[in-house]
Every structure is written in structure tokens, then in C-alpha cells.
Amino acid sequence: MDDIQVATPTASLSNFNTQAPSLQVIRRNGAAVAFDPEKISIAMSKAFLAVEHGQAGSSRMRELVATLTQQVVAALMRRLPAGGAVHIEDIQDQVELALMRSGEHDVARAYVLYREKRSAERAAQPHDAPQLHIIINGKREALSLAKLTEMVAEACLFLGNAVNPKTVVEQAVRDCYDGMPFNEVRRALILSSRSLIEREPAYNYVTARLLLDLIRAEVLGEDVNHAAMQTRYAEYFPQYIKTGIEAGLLDKRLAQFDLEKMGRAFDANRDFQFGYLGLQTLYDRYFLHIEERRIELPQIFFMRVAMGLAINEIDRENRAIEFYNVLSTFDFMSSTPTLFNSGTLHSQLSSCYLTTVSDDLDGIYQAIKENALLQKYAGGLGNDWTPVRALGSRIKGTNGKSQGVIPFLKVVNDTAVAVNQGGKRKGAVCAYLETWHLDIEEFLDLRKNTGDDRRRTHDMNTAHWIPDLFMQRVNENGEWTLFSPSDVPDLHDKFGKAFESTYVEYERQADRGEIALFKRVSATQMWRKMLSMLFETGHPWITFKDPCNIRSPQQHVGVVHSSNLCTEITLNTSATEIAVCNLGSVNLMAHLKEENGELVLDQAKLKATINVAMRMLDNVVDINFYAVGHARNSNYRHRPVGLGIMGFQDMLHALRIPYASQQAVEIADRTMEAICYNAYLASSNLAEERGAYSSFKGSLWDQGILPLDTLNLLSEARGGNVEVDRSSTLDWDALRAHIQSVGMRNSNCVAIAPTATISNIVGVAASIEPEYQNLYVKSNLSGEFTVVNEGLVAELKALDMWDEVMIADIKYYDGSVKAIDRIPAEIKALYATAFEVDPTWLVEAAARRQKWIDQAQSLNLYFAVPSGKKLNDTYMLAWQRGLKTTYYLRSLGATAAEKSTGSGGELNAVSSSAPEASPEEAPKQCLIDDPGCESCQ
Template sequence: MYDTDTTASFDALSQPRQDSATNPSLQVIRRNGAAVAFNPEKISIAMSKAFLAVEHGQTALHPQGHKSSRMREQVTVLTQTVVTALMRRLPSGGSVHIEDIQDQVELALMRSGEHDVAKAYVLYREKRTSERASQPHDTPQLHITIDGTKQPLDIAKLIEMVAEACLDFGSEVNPKVVVEQAVRDCYDGISFNEVRRALILSARSLIEREPAYNYVTARLLLDMIRAEVLGESVSHAAMQSRYAEYFPHYIKQGVDAGLLDQRLAQFDLTKLCQAFAPDRDFKFGYLGLQTLYDRYFLHIDERRIELPQIFFMRVAMGLAINEIDREDRAIEFYNVLSSFDFMSSTPTLFNSGTVHSQLSSCYLSTVSDDLDSIYQAIKENALLQKYAGGIGNDWTSVRALGSRIKGTNGKSQGVIPFLKVANDTAVAVNQGGKRKGAVCGYLETWHLDIEEFLDLRKNTGDDRRRTHDMNTAHWMPDLFMQRVSENAEWTLFSPSDVPDLHDKFGSAFATAYCEYERRADLGEIMQFKRVSALQLWRKMLSMLFETGHPWITFKDACNIRSPQQHIGVVHSSNLCTEITLNTSATEIAVCNLGSVNLVGHLTEENGKLALDQTKLKATITTAMRMLDNVIDINFYAVGSARNSNYRHRPVGLGIMGFQDCLHALRIPYASTEAVEFADCTMEAVCYQAYSASSRLAQERGAYSSFKGSLWDQGVLPLDTLILLGDARGGHVDVDRNSTLDWEALRTRIQQHGMRNSNCVAIAPTATIANIVGVSASIEPDYQNLYVKSNLSGEFTVVNESLVTELKVLDLWDEVMVADIKYYDGSLSNIDRIPTELKSLYATAFEIDPSWLVEAAARRQKWIDQAQSLNLYFAVPSGKKLHDTYMLAWQRGLKTTYYLRSLGATSAEKSTGSGGELNVVAPLMPESKQCLIDDPGCEACQ
């Protein structure tokens, strides 16, 4: 079938470099162990020859003998696909075996539908493998380079090193398999650091078949980190003493390098050293530790100077820096962090204890309707984003397109061009390279520019009036939702004609709005537009599905249930829709976040798992103190943010690991039991958070604007459901039952006050959940087997709980892995899996979104702020979207977040024998779908 020239070209992938189209940081390991520079052109040549071989040259050539344009285009696209897959796995360079590249070529051909070419390619590979096996050959002796000299690679020592990482996992893991696979990717003269990386990549490739390799990979990475930081390989048994020896040196070099706050050197370091718990290093999975290494650990000239426990101690010291008994408090904070019971948000982890202590997560601002204020707001966005703050801007006050400008007697270009400037500012300020700047613009539904606001994320139209990188959200009054329900008309105004609507909510808003409509009818207001409320709503839902924006949030629920309505108005939420704080021209709202690991607080009682109330109280008491401390320690780039935060002292305690709890309790997400669990757990979390804030008020004093608040009036978040129902002229249909002694807490709060105006908000927790190794926030499982992509690379994620259950049933094998991959992480079509497990491990798109809304409504009744609530639609329809979002409004939810629909790519529907670089394809975002680990979301968590 193949002529000599064609067959020879299949091996061109492993030939030495012959042109400059190479990636010098990536090396290809040939079968004889030699290393050559990676050359993408060789992939293109091999694919071209494969097409020619199959097509026998009859249709692939022009008369002049050149490749057809169609084939050239296909080869170019497929080559780029292969190169991209390789570089995703090795973004910093490294070595890849020739067989791995050929695996990628095969997968690319199959994905593109070139099945004949792929089949020929597979047959050729099998033929060449047989030929090589029949020929006598010597296994090349590999050498490693240490300090410039070569010495033989000791396979036995590698197995011994990997075996230490495999301790505690028994027969589930095999160090020899890890080493054999790694050695295949080594070349003669390789450095020992590269050998370490090869071992890590080898172990990582086995995670999908055995989740225990997740922790083996993490331990191999830990060995590499310890060698980098300490300058030599150190066994785990020696780490207790090495932590103590290294810690004072770390503090000194960090201070000398201008990284650490000089006050850290004033702590009793000897006392802190005694608190280190090196065994907690083994709590990490691979994704968590790699994320810390790549994005959180401090470094000097790209060499990390932090180890995991030192990192947590640095964060704890930074948060305890103003405490009287600071060593004891630092140890207390260290213990909740390092034990994964609670995790501070990303900005706190980034910056605590450093010279730039910007620890707050979220900033909310109102943009006033004049040029100075607009550009001042954009400048403040840049300053706040510089140190990892996420921004929510309220743009409703800015006049609409065509409105008169008194100063020039001209007409306004509206709010859209300024949103474009805000978008580009977020792109320009990328938070020191750690993650993208992130901002969300909010606009009320009556704004005359609302229809163009809907189109901001479209990929068509005038690009000068598009914001491809900025999030957008609606700020909807109840009156609009009522008009939608009634299929009535809705009137759009310019805020320059109706300036007071921005600051009104509830019945006061409805009265004023109807009066403006009357004045418009009389000709007293000339600039307005009448539209069908239902048609506008349908367009909102259509754009939400098409582009993922604008998100839907509810103005009146946020304001009527706000404990701070006595001193201001909530004009928007934040970047991730969980913060609901007052803003004005003189106050930028600030919130500090952190989340309780809910699954870490389950305990066994009478043979059953239940929430450990005692441990939960202890964790939240410490966490609330940490969050309150942030307010006083925090670096404020903007004075109005500092003044607001000192005056109101809001914090946002959240949760993560909700789905893990349901798995542990064997409760399907789509069930009444899950809704009840959401209710009782959130009641417990909120009760302890409000109690802790009141105790802090008794110790430190109440926040300055406490007097007159709903707290002061004895109105707790549960009570505000009555206020919302009254404002809507009807009942808000949410269960009102409670189990804890709220009356006693009410009395305590009225007696001692609250330290914080707001206490609870459920953020997305994407990255900190990765660090801890639990399910994010209140999210259902996305898939049971998939690849997560973030700024640290790509990571295979396997549902460990599911694997454990399948092992008990003797169902976990290669075929099961292949089946789960084939069905994109879903179990529903795999016949041999019991129905009970299919229900328990249903994935996000298999759960009716109404269950997510019902669970969120039960949480919302206890929460004084809001929650980031993603809604998943496998097959969205206009009716389903309408019913779900209408249900969210009727249940009294304050906000919703992303609408997520199924992406175009999914788990690769093929199998391999191990070691392949892309046996599971990564989840790729579509325009209508949020990234699974959106760095923007991480401005909150």
C-alpha cells in the first residue's frame, strides 16, 4: 500500500531538525533514546504523506504536482491541533516521546473524520512495531547530568523514590509502571530535574485509571518543590526539623528581597516553628499543589522560596499581624488553613504577609454621570485590579445615547463607549501576570441603552461597541418582572430625565416609575421608548444563551433584604454576583471572602454521617476573626474604598464541597433530601457566622453604621422574606422552618451589636476548591471524568467517590474508563452501572436546573448577601429558560450567575494503553459557556 518514500515519511516525526520551524523548549525522544528538537513541520509532512498514501495520488495532486488546497488546509489545521495538544501538556517545555506524538496524530485524524487515513496510520504503526520487535536491539544506557557531569541513570533509585510517594496506597498503585513510562520520555544526558518532571507527568497520566495516582503525583511534585526550595532532596521523615531550620531563613530572605512585611520578623519564630505539621503536605492532590506552586508561592528570580506549610504560616502571620497575642492567633489561623477546614480567598492567599497586603476580593462602585467621574471610576478600576481585586461597576446613572449634554449643547454617545474603555482597562491590567483583570458592568432594565447593552458580548457588529472581555449583568426591578408576567409594556428612559429611579426600590420605585410613564405620555419627557416587556425578556434570555451575558440579578430582593438599607442603596452586585453592598458616589463597597470546607465538617454519629456542629462553630469563629482582621490590615488603593470598608466592615463567609457532602451522604443532587440538606447546612453556617460577628462586636465594638440597621431592629435575614413578600404584594414561596435558637441570637445581637454589616456570601471558590481538593462552592459535579484547564495547565479530574463505589461492585476496569470517557463523563448510558449510582452521580447537565434553584432558595433565606448560582441546561429552550429564571425570581433569589450549556468538545472517545498525552480531551469553552476555572471568577475566590 505504501511506497518507500511514503512509509519513510511516517518516521519523519522523529528525525533531527532540518529547518527553523521548531520549538526549542520541547524535545522529542526517539526510540533509541536520543533527543532532538521538536519540529512541527515533521508532523505536517507525515500527515501529508498519509493522505497521499490513502488517496493513491489520484485526487490529492494538481496537474502541476502540488498538494491540493483542501489537503493543505486540512494538514495545516490538523498539525496545529497536534501541536496545541502537546503544548497544553507541556507549556513550559520538556520532552515528549515519539510514540506520544504519533498518538496525537492518530487522535487528530479520528476527530476530524479522516477515518481511512487514521486507519492506515494505525496499521502502519502496528507494522513498524512488529518489525522493530523482530529485530535484535540493545536497550540504550541512559545517563543523567548532575553538576555538569554524566552518570548512569539508576532505575532502582527512581523506583525507590516513587515507592516512597506510593506509600499508604497499597496495590492500587505501582511505582515500576510510573518509572518505566517516565524513562521512555528521558534522553541521554537529561538533568535530574527533568527526570523528576518526567516522573510527575508519568504518574499524572495514570490518574484517570486510578485516582490514587493523583496523590502520588502530588507527592512527586512535593519532592521537586522541596529540592528547589531547600537546595537538596529531603525525605518526608526529615521535614519536621527542616521546616524549623528553614523558616527563619525564609523570613529573612523574604524581608531582604522586599517581598515580606518586615513585621513578620518580629514574631516569635521559634514558637511558630513548633506548630508546623509536615504531614499536612500529604493532604494535597496534584491540581492543588501545582496551583500553589505556579501561582501562589513567593519566588525570587523564579526560584520558589515557600513550602506548603510555610505558605500557610505566612498567610496566617499576615492576618494576625495586629493581634495582641499574635503568635497564638497565627497558629490558630494556620491550623484552619493547613487542615483545609477553611480557606481564605485568592487575594488574601496571594498577598497576606507581603509588602502589598491587598487582601480583599471584591469592589463595587457607582459611576456618576459626568466625564470626570467616569474616568475616575475607570482609573479606580485599574488601581483595584492591580492587586487582584474583582470589580462590579454600576453604570445606570450614565445618560443614554442621544441625551442632551448641557455643557456643549451636544448629544451623548451613551454608556456603551465607556463600557468599552472599562473592558480594555481590564485587559491591560492583568494583576501582575497572575491572572486576568476582571470586571462586570451592571445596568438597570429601564435604561434606554439596555437593548444595545444586550449585544455587548456578541462577536458580530461594530467592534468599537463590543466588550469581549468584560462581564455584564442586568439589575432588574420587580416591576419589570411583573410586567413580563402580565405581558404588559415597559418604558425605557435616559437616567438624565429620571435621576431618582436609580436610588429607589420596591414600592417607591414602582410609584416613581409609573409617574414618569405618565409624564412621558403627556409629552413632558421626550426621550423614551416603549417596548413589550415580554419581548425584551425573551431577547435577554436569548442573548444570555447565545453569549453567556448579561447575567440576571434582582434589584428589589437585594435591597429589601439588605440589613443596611437605612444608610444607602445596593446598586449592583460584584464580579461573581454574590456580594450585595451599598455603593454611592463617595463609597466603593469592599468585601473580603473565604470559604468553609463543608465536607471537612462531616462526622459519624450513631453510624451515620452528620454535620459536626461543634467543629463548625470553632472553624467559623476563627474564620470570621480572620475575615474581620483583613479590613484593618488591607491595603486600599482608593480612599473611598477604605472609608466604606472601615465604616461598615462587611465580610463574605461562604462554603465549598457541597456536592462532596451529598456523595458522602448518598443523596442525589436532584432530590428533596438535597434541598433539605442545603437548608439545614446553610442555617448552621449562617447562625455561627452571625454569632461570631456578634461576639467580635462584644470584644471589639460594633461597626459604626450599626445603629438603625435591620440587625439593630432585631430583623434577621429569615425575617426579611416577609418584607420581600409584602413589597411584592404577595407571598414569597419559600419554606420558613428553622431548627436553631434564633431568638436567643436576636437578643444577643440587639444587646452587643454586630462587628460586620454583612457576614455571609457564597462565592464560586474555583481555585481555592482546587487547592483543597473538593467540589467548588455549591456546584454539582460537572462530569465524572474530564480535564480541567486553568492557568497552571491541564489536569485530569476523576470522581474518586464514584471510583470507590465501582470498585466495591467490581466494575472499575479499563472498559469502564473507556465507557465513561465515551459518554462525556456521564453514567446514564452505561448499562452495567446500577440505577442508584446513576442518580447519585448525575452530572450538572443531567440535573434539572429547577433543583439548583430550589436548593439556592433554601440557602438564600439564611444569607444576608447572595450566592453565585450557575444554572446548567443540557438542551436549552425558550420555555425552559423562562420557567427557570422566573422560578428564581419567585423564590426570592437575589442573583444568578452563568448560564452554562454543553460545549462542543468533551472526553475523547478513544482509549489507549497508557502514557498518552490526550486520552481525555479538555473541556473547551464556547461563547455561551463559562470556563470551568475562570480566572475572572477567582477575583472572588
């Protein structure tokens, strides 16, 4: 091929050099040269000519070569978005892959044979390996393989024989070139280790520790090995506090702590808990920085958060150390806004804000302004738009007609895009509308890609707020009447029997001609349209008004008019109160212990963790920065918090219980009973110490009615239509008496949020989610990361089944083991993925949790093969079981699972510029880590 002269289609490549990041190609002799896409085009053209014999000028060949070259360059840019070095062999691998994928098998064969010939020629020539040099501290010195091996060996500590430092070093050195900066050598080690994760999950921790070396060098300004970090943490900490305060990043009050005492509390060994995704996420999005240079290390980050939460405590040092210990051991993790801002000058620590929008221009634009202010500091929003009059309603002031809710929602959508969350992630909001609102049909279409784009909201979420009466009409195949709230203003604040009687009376008035603006529809047809749009666009979500209100402990002082962005918060809102909730989650995997040869939930440790966690969450109420006065007043008055869980799927794996089983439902029940019992007890103990929240009198707590008891209230309101097991194992009577005696510190205590990002940090399955896949590349705001189910790998290793063939099979089946015949049925059931678990099991487990929870839970439902009947049956079951809310409907049909080799890849950068799915694609993507979820946790 070398003898052929080729006219290459360079015109189509003219934009590559300007668009591509700064890339260098490492030649086989270690020299680095500038990346030139035209050479890829020439190589491909030669391969085509070797097969097509002289058709160099054919337009087909020229166009195909240009297209394939673009694909290769795009693949390299995805791997190295910020620039870097790539080995010539890697480029040739990508060329070969592009030819195969295009169906040009003969050309690909010719290219492979040519590579093999050249490789044999090189091997036959005697040569000495060149001595590579690196640049370190501005000086040129020889690259020491012994030093690199020593660095990697430290990263392999305590991981056993599964990992091999030599393998990492050999692969990394191949990607090094003469004169390479030492930091780039570190990155080569990270990329080398990362490429091995899919074959051996332990390299996940090796990769994280190599990244940790890079972070230490950046923060401390020198290379420090792990053994020295216990001392260096204590030494650096006072300097960090001083630097952070001088830079205007840290609260000056942190300097008033006994910094020497705080320094002695650091445990550097906890740095070794991180997986790669967790540490990279912290580095890119959470660690404080000055002009892009990080000033925080992992343990300092946790201590900063802990000190910020303890800043008002009397015994603040000991409390901060207590908080630090639960965070740094991954027993409990605060939500993202708390991690972002605790201890800083902008202590916006709360996760969720719920608002009600008034039916006038001042109220509407005040609500939009409040959205912007709350989004600025990383708050996720839920807006209740039900009070706003419908399209065609009379406007008294102008004697004109209203344009309805939809145009204002477009403004809300654009505000969420314009005001991002401190530059760290985009704003996120969900609009709620009750099902009787006359604009509900157009509300259903908001996320469609077709129609008038001025009446579409592609960047915000939507949700139904459904009264029980509508569900009853669906079951009866009855009619449903749509009204404008300007004609039926009191429906908004009514629920249960009071709503039903008032609504029926308004229907009579409409029949008598006393209400002119209304519309009659078939309830069943409306329900079908709701489910159809939910499947098609992922919105609006299905949430239920009456369970949220009838079971609310705060119904004596208001009404729950909506949930939040992620559907787990159920708090009262009004024109004068913006509800606020502070979130954090208990890591269930950290609370298992072995007892009599079996794993069980460690009740003593769980109680201790929750006591500390509830104190941290309660402290947020007083420390929090409130951008809006109505939010501050509401939070001080009611003091709600939302303690959640994560790692439920990991716990089931550890206990060897399939998600799709009655055993899993029972575990969900008993686990949530223990979580809620200890949370309510901790809040009551805080009330004894600090005083009850101000609106406690008259609440269901005060009346001795606990969340489990409210199932009877809901059943009574529905006439018995709540089918949930009522069993319990703990002494709820004693707790009930204690609460009535001393009160509650918090009006609400428990809510299960999605935990998308914090579960990545901790390294466990998100929230209550089933396993997405057992082997896949996670693509989200955190870049691309290889995710392997460590438990499955351990099981297959024990059966001597974990090999290259098994890896290829699991990738071929998109992370599923169901179709791999040689895997035992027991393991297939245990490691079934989300779309292999019938959604009925998710609903049943959620119903058992919901009976204990005073708020709600973010519940995604997965449908491998959706059908109208399956959707109807599942969502109807959710209502019958008394669930308060549901979240995304996730469909396998629109999922494009990437069958990646997992080799290579960039050192991930976690940024808001990462590629995202389009609005209509996002709901059908099966990735739990979507931008909306992250606004809660």
C-alpha cells in the same frame, strides 16, 4: 516503505522549527535527538504511497500530509508547551491518531502494520538495554532504578495497593534519555504518574507528591525526603523570612514574630493532602518567587498567609498558629487576593469592590481610574452605571446631546484588559444597569460578536439590575417605560413600594409630555429579549434589585445599586462610598463526622472553624491596602465580610443524596442555617470583644430583624409573592437577643462565592455547584488536568465494574453515567452531572440557602436542552422564591467535550497565557473555572 523516495511538502512546515518549543525525541536506544517535524511528514507520505501506489505528486496527498503533520506537531506542543522530551512511540501514536481522525483508515492501517512489522524485527534481534546516565549537580552518573523506585514508593505512602511504584518508574524510564538532567527525570515521573490518574484516582496524590519533591529541591536547593521535612520546615523558615524581607517581598513585621515557635507549629504531613491540580496551582500562581525561583513550600505559604492576617493581633503567634491550622487542614480557605498578598508589602487582601458611577465626565473617568487602581492588586469589580444619562440626553454645559453609557463601557472594557492583576490574571469587571434605563436595549447587545465593535465589550461582564415592578409587568403582559436617569434622577435610589409609586408618576409625566425622552416597550418582549441574549452571549446576568435592598440589613444608611463581579455581594454604594468585601469559604467535606454509623455535619467543629474564619475575615478590614480612599472609608465604617462554602456536591455524594432531590434541598437548608447561625454569632462575639461596626445603630440587626425575618418584609412588599419554606431548627431568638445586646462586628457576614480556584487548591467541588462531569480533562487558566470522580470510582470498584471498558464508556458519554446500562439506577441518580440535574432543583436549593444569607450567592444555572419556556419558567421561579441574584446560564448545546485518552500531557504550567474561550463561547462553556469567577476566589 523504506525503499520509496518521497518529495515532502516541506514548504508548509517551514515555520514549525521556529515556532515549536525546544523538543527532543527519545529514541528506543535511549539517545536523544532534536525534534524534526519533516520526519513526521515523510513517515505519513510513505504510508499514503503504500496505499495509493505512486500518487506521490498528487496535490491532495501533499496538502493532507501537511495538514496532518501540523495537527501532530500542535498536539505535541500542547503536551509540552515549555519544551522537553517525547518518546518516539508517543509521536507515532499521534500520527496514527491523526490518520484515523482524518478518515484515512486504509492509510492508518498500513501505518499500524508497518509499526508492528518493525517492532517484531526489533524484538527478534538480541540486544542489551543501554545504561542511561543522568546529570545531577553538574556530574554525570548512572541512572539508578532503585533510587527512582524509592522516590515513587514514598509518594505512594498510605495510598494502599491501588498504586504501584514500579508501574510509574517503568513508564517514566521509557521517556528518559542518556545525559538527561535529573530534574527532567523528576518531570518524567510526574508525567508518568499523571497519565495513570484516569484509571486510578489515587495517582492524583502520587503525582502531587512527586511534584512536591521537585518543589522541595527548587526551594531548599537539595533533595529532601518527606520524613525529613518536619525538621527542615522549622530550619528553613527563619531563612525564608530573612530572604523574603531582603528581596522586598515580605512585610518586615513578620520578623518580629517568635519564629522558633512558629516553626514548631508546622505539620509536614499536611503536604500529603494535595491533589495534583491543587499543588500545581499553588506553585505556578501563589508561591512567592525571586527571579522565578520559588522560596515557599506549601506549609510555609499557609503560615505566611496566617501571620499576615494575625499581624495586628495582641497574641499574634497563637492567633497565627490558629489561622495556619484552619488553612493547612483545608477546613477553611481564604480567597485568592488574601492568599496572594497576605504578609507581603502589598497587602491588598479584599476580593470585591462595588462602585457607583456619577453622571459627569469627572465622575466617569474617576470611576475608570479607580477600576484600574483596584484591579492592579487583584480586585474584582462591580460598577453601577445606572446614574449616567442615556443616549440623546441633553448636556447643559455644551447644549449638545449625550452619547450615553455604551461608549464609556468600551473604555472600561479596555482598561480591564490593559491593567491586569499583578501579572497573575487579567482584570475583571461587571457593569450593572437598571432595566428602566433608556440604553438598556443597546446594553443587551454588548457581548455580541456582530455589529459595531466600538459599541461592544468582549472582555467584561454585564448584568441587569431588575426592579420587582418590571417582573410584575412581565407577568401582567404590560408595558414598560424606558427613561434617561437625567430626567428621573431619584429612581436610582428607590426600591420597593417607593420605587413603584415614583416610577408610575414618571410614566404619567411622560404621557402628559412633561418628559420628552422616553420609550414604551412591551415588558414581555423585553424579558424575552433579555433571556434570548442571556442564552446567546451569556450576558447580561439576571439580578433583582428589590430583594437585595428590602432584605439588606444596611438599608438605613444607603442603597444597594448593584452586585459584584460574581453576583454574591450586595452592599451599599454611592458617590462617596465604594463597597468592599473580604471572602473565604468553609470546606463542608472537612466537617463531616460519623455518628451512630452515619455521616453527619460536625456542628462543634463547624462552630470552631467559623469562629476562627470570621476573625480572619474581620482582620482583613484593618490590614487591607486600599488603593482608593472611598473604599477605605466605607470598609472601616461597615466592616462587611463574606463567608461562603465549597464542596456541597462532595458532601451530597458522601451522604449518598442525589442533587436532584428534596433531600438535597433540605440539606442545603439545614447546612446553611448552621453556617449562618455560627457566622452571625461569631460576628456578635467579635463585637463584644472589639466593638460593633460604626453604622450598627438603626440597622436591621439593631432592630432584631435577622435575614430569615426579612423574607416577611419582601413578601409584604410584593403582596405575598415569596414562596419559601420558613422552618428553622436553631435558637434564633437567643441569637437575636445577643445581637441586640452587644451588636455586630460586621454589617454583612455571609456570601457564597464561586470558589473556582481555592476549591481546586483544596480538591473539592466548587462552591454549591453540581458535578460538571465524572471524568474529564479540565482546561482553564491552570492548564489541563485529568479530573476523576473518586467517589464514583470507589462505588464501581465495589461492584467490580471499574475497568478499561467502563473508562472508555464514561469518556464516550462525556463524563456521564446516565446511558451506561449496567450501572445501577441509584448510582446514576447520585452521580448525575450538572446538565442532568433539572435547574429547578438548583433554584429550590438556592432559595433555602438564601433565606439565611444576609448577602447573596453565585448561582449558575445549567440547561441541557434550553428553550424559551424553560428559561422563562426557571428565572421566574428564581424571582418568585426571593433569590437576589443569578450568575451564568450554562448551555450544553455549545459545549465541546474533549474525549481525551488522558495519557501523557505536559507538566502543567498555570499561567495567564493558557488558551481561553472567545468571549461569546465562554458563557456556554461548561467549565466552572473561568477567569471571571476567579476574581472573587
